[in-house]
Amino acid sequence: MGADHSRPAPPTPPRVRRILVATVVPLFALTVIAALLLWPGGGGPDTDDAAAVPRYHGTVTRVVTEPCPPQPESPEGGPGAAEGPCGTVTVRVEQGPDAGQQVETPIPTGPGAPTVAVDDRIVLVRLTDPADPAASSYNIAEHQRGKPLAWLALVFALAIVAFGRWRGLAALAGLAASFAILLTFVLPGIGDGGSPLLIAIVGSALIMFVVLYLTHGVSAQTSVAVLGTLGSLVLTGVLGTLATAATHLTGYGTEDATTLSMFRGDVDLHGLLLAGIIIGSLGVLDDVTVTQAATVTELAHANPGLSRLQLYRAATRVGRAHIASTVNTIVLAYAGASLPLLLLLTADSRPVTELLTSEFLAQEIVRSAVATLGLVAAVPLTTGLAAVVTAAGRADPDRAAADDPPAAVPASRTPVAGGRPNQRELALEALSGGGAPDGPGRPRPGRGDREGSTDAAW
Template sequence: MGADHTRPAPSAPPGVRRILVATVVPLFLITVVAALVLWPRQDREAADAPALPRYHGTVTRVVTVPCPPTPEAPEGSPGGSAGPCGTVTVAAEQGPDAGRQVETPVPSGPGAPRVEVGDEVILVELIDPADPAVKSYNIAEHQRGTPLVWLAVLFAVAIVAFGRWRGLAALGGLVASFAILLGFVLPGIGAGQPPLLVAIVGAALIMFVVLYLTHGVTAQTSVAVLGTLGSLVLTGVLGTLATAATHLTGFGSEDATTLSMFQGDVDLHGLLLAGIVIGSLGVLDDVTVTQAATVTELAHANPALSRRHLYRAATRVGRAHIASTVNTIVLAYAGASLPLLLLLVADSRPVSQILTSEFLAQEIVRSAVATLGLIAAVPLTTGLAAVVTTAGRRGTTEGPADPPAPRPPAGRDEALEALGGAPGQRAGGWPGGDRNTEAAW
C-alpha cells in the first residue's frame, strides 16, 4: 500500500463522518450485491485429457553421452544434435515405484531443466497406449516447494518486523486480495461472466477490504476509497474506448491464443480490459492513500492552511509521485514483456508496422490507460481530502482563518543560520502563502 503514518489522523467532524458513511456504505453494499449476482454458480468441467501422474524423486546419477545424428542432417551439422543425451537415475519417493531407482532420459529441448546429482525433481509417469503394462518416467521440472516456502517466510518476517501491526495488516490484505482473485474474479471470468464487470467488482472488493484493513476505518481511508473507486471506473471506461478505437481483439499474446483453444467461450477482449483494471488497482490505491495522507499531514502541521492551499500543496506532492509512478508502470509492463520486446528487435518490418501490430498496440494501450487513470486519481482524491479535512472550519475557501502565532525571533534566526541563511532574513524561495518549492528545486 501507499503511505504509512503511525500517528492517527485527526477525527473528522460528526457531520462529515455521516456524509462519508452515507456515501461509502451504499457503494460497499452495491459491490457485495454485484459480487453475489456475478458469483459463478457451478464449476467449469475439467478438460477431457487426464492429468499425468507426478511424483517426487531425487537424482542419484547422471550419465551423458554424445547424441546420435538425426536422419535429416549429417553429424556435426547445426541441426544434427538435439542434446543433451543420456540417462538420469532418480530415487523415487512417491508413486508405485517409491523407494526404487528409476531411469529417465536426460531432459532436452527448449526450457528443459538441467539436473545434477542431489537435485529434487518431479517425475511424470508415461503409460504406453498400446500396452498399459509398459510405463516409463520423464523429469518434468525441479521441486520448488521448499525454496518458495522459505522465501515466503522471509517476505512475511521482513514486512512484520518493519511494519509491525501495520505490516501484519498488510499481509492480511494481501491474503484477502488473492482470495478474491482466486475465489471470485478468475472463476467468474472462467464461467463466462463479463470480464470487465467482474474485474471492476472484484477490484472494488479488494479495495474495500485491503484499504480499511491496512489503514483503519477513518475519514482519511474513506477518501482514499472514494478516489480509488472513481479512478477504477474511469480506467474501465477509458480502456473500453481505447480498445474499441484501436480495434484490439485480445489475441495479442500466445497465452490468449492458447486460452481460446481450451476455453473458447472466454471473451478475450473483455479479458484484456479486466487485466488493465486489475493491474491499475495496485498503483491506484498507493496514490490515493498517499494523497489523502498528505492533505491530512499538511493540515495537521499548519491548521491555518485554507482548502485551496491544501489542495495546491498536496497536488504538487502528487505531481512528483506521478512522475515516478508512470515510469514504474511502463517498466513493469516492459519487464513482463521482455521476450516480446526481444522479438521486436529481431523483426525486420518497419517500426511503424511493429508499433501498430496487435501484440504491441495492446501493451501501449494498457500502459496509456493505466497512466490516465492514475493521473485522474490525484486531483480527485486531493480535492475530496481537502474538503473533508477543512470541513467545519471558517474561512477555508479564501485564506487562512487564524494566522499562527509568530515564533520567537531567536528560534527563527537559529534555524536560518542552520540552513545557511543570514539572521533576520526571511526564508528565501518561499513565495507567499502557497510555499511552492518547485522553483527552488
C-alpha cells in the same frame, strides 16, 4: 487500527463522518450484492481427470552422460547436429506405485529442459503406452520448487512484519485477501463465461474495500482514499473501453490468449484485455490515493491554519512528484513483463511504424496509456476530496485571522539571534505556501501564489 502515521489525525466532525458513511456504506453494499450475483456457480469447465498425466516427486541419485548418437543427414547435406546432453538419470521415486524404487529416465533435452544433478529434487511424469497399458516409463518434467518458494515467502513476510510491525501484518492479511478474491471470484467467474470487464470491476472494488480498510484502518482518511480509488477505477474502465474500441483491439495479441481461445472458446478475450488493465492498475491506484489522503492529513496537522485551497495546492505538488515517478514504474513494469515480446520485435524486419500499430504491441501501449491516465486523474480527485473532508468543520483560517486579535508569538517561533527565523517557522511557512521570509516577519514580495512551491521552474 489507526491512521497510517504515528500521530493520530484530528477528529473528523460528526457531520462529515455521517456524509462519508452515507456514501461509502451503500457503495460497499452494492459491491457485495454485485459480487454475490456474479459469483461463479461452481460448475466450471469440465476436466478429464483420466487424461491427466500422473506426476510424482523424486530425488536424483545418479547422472550418467554419454555421447549422443549421430543424427540423420540434414537437407543441406552432412550429418545433422546432435542435440545434447545425452545419457540417463537414476531417480529414487518418493510417491506413487513405485515409491521407494530406483527408476531410469533420459536426461532432459530441448528448449527449457531442466539441468539436473545428484541430490536434486525433481518432478517425474509417468507415461503409459496406449498400445500396452501395462508398459510405462518416467520422464523428468521439472524441479521441485516448493521448499525454496516457502523460504522466500517466509523471508518476505518476516521483512514486512519487522519493518511495518502491526501495519505490516495487516498488509500481509490484505495481500492474502486479494489473492483469495482473485482465486475464488475473479478467475472462476471469468472461466464460467461471465463478463470479464464487469467481474474485474466488481472484484477490484471488493479488493479495494477489504484491503484499504484492513491495512489502514476505518477512518475518514481511508474513506477518502477508497472513494478516490473507486472513481479512478471507473474512469480507467471507461477509458480502456474507448481506447480498445478506437484501436480495434481484439484481445488476441499474445500467444497465451490464442492458446486460451483454443481451450476455452467461450471466454471474451476483448473483455479479458480490459479486465487485465483494470486489475493491473488497481495496485498503483491505491498507492497514490492513500498517499494523497495521508499527505493532506499531515499538512493539516502540521499547520491547522491552512485553507482548503492551500491544502489542495501543497498536496498536489507532492502528487506531481509521485506521478512523475510512478508513470515510469508502470511503463517499465509492462515492458519487463513483455520483454520476450520486445526482443522478438528486434528480429522483425517490418518497419517500426508497422510494428507499433500491430496488435500485440498496440495492446501494451494501450495498457500503459490507460493506466497512466487513470493514475493522473486519481491525484486531483483524491486530493480535492481529502482537502474538503480535512478542512470541514473548521473555521475559515483567513476569516479567523482577521477577526481574532494578534496572539503572542510562541517562543519556539521567535527569530533566533541575528534576526533569522528558526527551523520550525521555516517549515510552517513552506507548508502554508508562503516561502521562507527574507527577514524577521517580512515575506518575500512579488511571488503571488508561487510562494513556497517546490516545483522547479522550467
